[in-house]
Amino acid sequence: MAELSLVSGSVGLITLQSPPVNALSAAVRRGIVDTMQRAVSDPKVRSVVICGQNGVFCGGADIREFGSTMTGPPLVPMIHAIEAADKPVVAAIEGSALGGGLELALGCHYRISHAKARLGLPEVTLGLLPAAGGSQRLPRLIGVPAALDLITTGRHVTAAEALKLGFVDQVTDQNTVEAAVQFALSVVGQSLESRRISSLPCPCPVDVDALFEGVMQRVRQSARGAIAPVACVQAVRAAATLPYAQGMQREQELMATLFTSGQARALQYCFFSQRAVSRWSMPSGARWDTCKPKPVTKAAVIGLGTMGRGITVALAQAGLSVVAVETQPQQLKAGQRAVSDMLERAAQRLGVPSAVQGVRYSQELQAVADAHLVIEAVFEDMALKEQLFKQLSSICKPDTLLCTNTSALDIDHLASQTHRPQQVVGMHFFAPAHVMKLLEVVYGPRSAPQAVATAMALGKRMGKVSVAVGNCRGFVGNRMLMPYVEEALFLLEEGATPETVDHALEEFGFPMGVFRMSDLSGLDVGWRVRKAAGLVEPGKMSRVRQGRRYSPLGDLLCEQGRFGQKTGQGWYLYETPGSREARPDPWLHSFLEEYRARQGLVSRRIDSQEVQERCLYALINEGFNILQESIAAGPEDIDMIYVFGYGWPRHRGGPMFYASQVGLPRVLQRLEHYQQLHPDVPHLQPSSLLWRLVSSGSPPIHRWREVIRKPHSAL
Ligand SMILES: CCCCCCCCCCCCCC(=O)CC(=O)SCCNC(=O)CCNC(=O)[C@H](O)C(C)(C)COP(=O)(O)OP(=O)(O)OC[C@H]1O[C@@H](n2cnc3c(N)ncnc32)[C@H](O)[C@@H]1OP(=O)(O)O
Numbered sequence: 001m002a003e004l005s006l007v008s009g010s011v012g013l014i015t016l017q018s019p020p021v022n023a024l025s026a027a028v029r030r031g032i033v034d035t036m037q038r039a040v041s042d043p044k045v046r047s048v049v050i051c052g053q054n055g056v057f058c059g060g061a062d063i064r065e066f067g068s069t070m071t072g073p074p075l076v077p078m079i080h081a082i083e084a085a086d087k088p089v090v091a092a093i094e095g096s097a098l099g100g101g102l103e104l105a106l107g108c109h110y111r112i113s114h115a116k117a118r119l120g121l122p123e124v125t126l127g128l129l130p131a132a133g134g135s136q137r138l139p140r141l142i143g144v145p146a147a148l149d150l151i152t153t154g155r156h157v158t159a160a161e162a163l164k165l166g167f168v169d170q171v172t173d174q175n176t177v178e179a180a181v182q183f184a185l186s187v188v189g190q191s192l193e194s195r196r197i198s199s200l201p202c203p204c205p206v207d208v209d210a211l212f213e214g215v216m217q218r219v220r221q222s223a224r225g226a227i228a229p230v231a232c233v234q235a236v237r238a239a240a241t242l243p244y245a246q247g248m249q250r251e252q253e254l255m256a257t258l259f260t261s262g263q264a265r266a267l268q269y270c271f272f273s274q275r276a277v278s279r280w281s282m283p284s285g286a287r288w289d290t291c292k293p294k295p296v297t298k299a300a301v302i303g304l305g306t307m308g309r310g311i312t313v314a315l316a317q318a319g320l321s322v323v324a325v326e327t328q329p330q331q332l333k334a335g336q337r338a339v340s341d342m343l344e345r346a347a348q349r350l351g352v353p354s355a356v357q358g359v360r361y362s363q364e365l366q367a368v369a370d371a372h373l374v375i376e377a378v379f380e381d382m383a384l385k386e387q388l389f390k391q392l393s394s395i396c397k398p399d400t401l402l403c404t405n406t407s408a409l410d411i412d413h414l415a416s417q418t419h420r421p422q423q424v425v426g427m428h429f430f431a432p433a434h435v436m437k438l439l440e441v442v443y444g445p446r447s448a449p450q451a452v453a454t455a456m457a458l459g460k461r462m463g464k465v466s467v468a469v470g471n472c473r474g475f476v477g478n479r480m481l482m483p484y485v486e487e488a489l490f491l492l493e494e495g496a497t498p499e500t501v502d503h504a505l506e507e508f509g510f511p512m513g514v515f516r517m518s519d520l521s522g523l524d525v526g527w528r529v530r531k532a533a534g535l536v537e538p539g540k541m542s543r544v545r546q547g548r549r550y551s552p553l554g555d556l557l558c559e560q561g562r563f564g565q566k567t568g569q570g571w572y573l574y575e576t577p578g579s580r581e582a583r584p585d586p587w588l589h590s591f592l593e594e595y596r597a598r599q600g601l602v603s604r605r606i607d608s609q610e611v612q613e614r615c616l617y618a619l620i621n622e623g624f625n626i627l628q629e630s631i632a633a634g635p636e637d638i639d640m641i642y643v644f645g646y647g648w649p650r651h652r653g654g655p656m657f658y659a660s661q662v663g664l665p666r667v668l669q670r671l672e673h674y675q676q677l678h679p680d681v682p683h684l685q686p687s688s689l690l691w692r693l694v695s696s697g698s699p700p701i702h703r704w705r706e707v708i709r710k711p712h713s714a715l
């Protein structure tokens with residue numbers, strides 16, 4: 001909806017009204033068309049201001065409408081009519097002007113912005129391009145290089161940057177609508193010719209072909225298979241090389257391809273899922289809207305290693321006062337230096353005061369006594385953590401929340417070491433903890449809903465995408481990773497190389513294949529976990545352990561001291577320990593050949609399809625088991641964990657969304673196929689939930705929960 005009122009005697013004020021972000025729904029577009037027509041034809045109105053209610057100009061097209069047949073007036077002619085008006089039209093931008101919202105503002109003759117507003121064309125992040133003239137108007141206004149940057153990245157800019165780039169005319173820290181009304185009064189009668197952006201020539205660099213070739217190469221490289229950034233470059237190229245009307249036609253053609261693509265659907269699913277996971281629920285029925293988090297201002301971190309340092313930085317940057325406890329004096333010193341450096345650098349980058357003063361350091365556990373919340377990040381060793389939780393239980397105040405950053409250990413067992421099992425939850429961060437957006441909040445059977453609410457709220461304060469999950473070995477993310485990694489090892493046994501496996505996974509869109517990733521994290525990490533699980537038999541080559549197929553390849557590498565990047569050798573070779581460029585290692589290839597010969601394994605050619613199907617479908621299958629067991633409340637939770645924590649390509653929506661796009665019958669059929677070939681691999685046995693979904697007619701992903709909840713006997 002949009003409302004027209006007359007202010008200051010002669011200004012027609014059009015207010016967009018569609019909470020929460022005044023998205024351009026069919027009703028809003030109808031309202032704009034109607035109010036503009038009235039304003040233009042009303043002789044009392046001499047100029048027009050467009051603003052949004054509740055301090056938000058406009059969050060763009062209504063993304064929810066993209067899934068159904070679009071009705072109502074289309075955006076492009078609506079914006080053209082505004083631009084063509086013979087009375088000055090001023091956009092009063094508060095809060096956000098994003099996507100179609102900014103395109104609407106670009107159709108106005110002037111733009112006045114509040115200093116705190118954010119502006120941008122984020123369509124690319126939704127698998128689209130600015131197809132309401134944005135890709136044609138912005139380059140005409142601010143030049144090709146700046147427009148390419150904004151349109152291909154989708155980044156939001158501040159009003160100050162928008163002013164500098166030239167797409168707002170004035171920035172105010174006062175009442176924006178009043179400033180815009182005054183401005184509108186002042187420009188009555190002035191010529192509007194030069195204010196109609198579509199009529200301006202596009203300022204073009206001399207060697208336009210070279211510019212676009214360079215940009216296209218860079219964009220293709222960083223897009224990891226996403227098609228929208230490429231289409232965005234093509235659309236801006238049209239602005240630079242074609243007359244406006246032809247450029248608009250090209251914009252529409254490109255948009256038509258993107259609009260119906262699976263990638264756009266995946267990215268829009270991610271947009272809503274990212275928001276949906278904050279509305280958590282537990283199998284007990286406890287929910288986000290019935291539990292109030294406890295206030296937390298003082299936090300403690302125990303262990304200043306890789307994870308403890310990042311967690312300390314994230315907490316301090318969120319404004320908490322933090323005490324960091326580390327028993328090893330050397331580690332304490334190194335940790336303190338690393339934390340201070342990270343905080344100083346971030347403060348410089350963001351132009352804000354440093355949070356260094358907010359952190360205290362100690363070697364004594366007693367220092368955590370007055371914290372509201374403690375996060376333990378010591379070695380992954382159950383005996384050590386048990387001991388620590390016993391101590392914390394007696395040192396901390398009774399209502400202090402005790403959290404662990406364990407990657408896979410039993411939260412409930414740790415809780416049982418304390419006098420307050422209801423106050424124990426997992427807060428599983430991802431390395432580097434101050435950078436990675438994901439936080440798994442793990443509740444055990446005795447965790448209080450309020451403890452979960454508090455950890456989720458703290459995650460939000462730290463800027464994380466927090467997902468609440470149940471307690472099991474590896475929780476959601478690491479549990480699903482196990483079959484993925486195991487399949488990759490089996491593929492090596494059968495004839496693949498780390499290079500062929502990684503290539504197939506990188507082709508799928510992961511930033512790094514599984515072997516490059518393992519080299520980066522350190523092969524010793526998984527080795528320690530397998531030792532603790534009683535799976536490692538030093539020097540032995542047996543390929544069946546604990547009653548199922550096992551590959552000792554990773555253990556054999558570790559026995560040789562090959563721990564990955566840190567030792568300069570792992571699945572790949574590195575120039576020096578610590579260097580990052582992975583090179584194929586002839587030693588490893590001979591080692592694999594020798595291994596296969598000793599095991600009597602016949603090497604065969606393995607193609608990308610098999611790599612992708614076996615690694616990814618095994619991982620997805622575990623996801624179905626997780627849903628079946630209610631460890632994750634819904635497929636969106638799993639998908640956001642994989643997108644934000646494990647580099648799953650966002651334009652593929654996450655593993656469960658990907659399965660829905662491939663088609664559940666197809667995933668089931670391929671798992672059955674591989675299971676027949678490898679009957680000793682339990683993780684290839686299709687999950688009973690996958691069976692149930694397929695026999696329920698493979699409903700769309702937003703209806704899976706209905707099948708999950710249905711008792712088996714009802715099918
Ligand atoms: C055969 C085919 C022919 C094809 C031809 C195709 C023709 C189609 C023509 C269409 C041309 C359209 C071109 C165009 O205009 C494209 C766009 O505009 S796409 C949208 C671009 N906008 C964005 O990406 C902005 C998205 N929103 C945000 O970034 C944030 O929400 C915002 C910064 C605005 C506010 O942040 P915050 O205060 O933190 O609130 P939330 O993010 O939590 O949001 C609150 C609530 O609002 C929902 N929401 C936000 N934006 C939108 C939106 N644009 N549409 C719908 N809903 C939106 C959000 O989901 C939250 O609700 P939940 O219920 O929690 O999910």
Ligand SMILES: NC(=O)C1=CN([C@@H]2O[C@H](COP(=O)(O)OP(=O)(O)OC[C@H]3O[C@@H](n4cnc5c(N)ncnc54)[C@H](O)[C@@H]3O)[C@@H](O)[C@H]2O)C=CC1
Nearest residue numbers: 303304305306307326327328331377378379380406407431
């Ligand atoms: N490294 C990673 O990528 C991730 C690790 N994790 C988990 O985080 C935890 C920590 O892992 P990292 O930081 O990698 O280990 P790390 O080895 O880098 O650091 C552990 C630190 O804890 C200190 N420490 C040990 N006992 C202590 C005690 N009683 N009191 C205080 N400090 C003590 C050690 O001196 C060391 O500095 C583990 O549970 C791990 O599984 C979770 C997510 C990712």
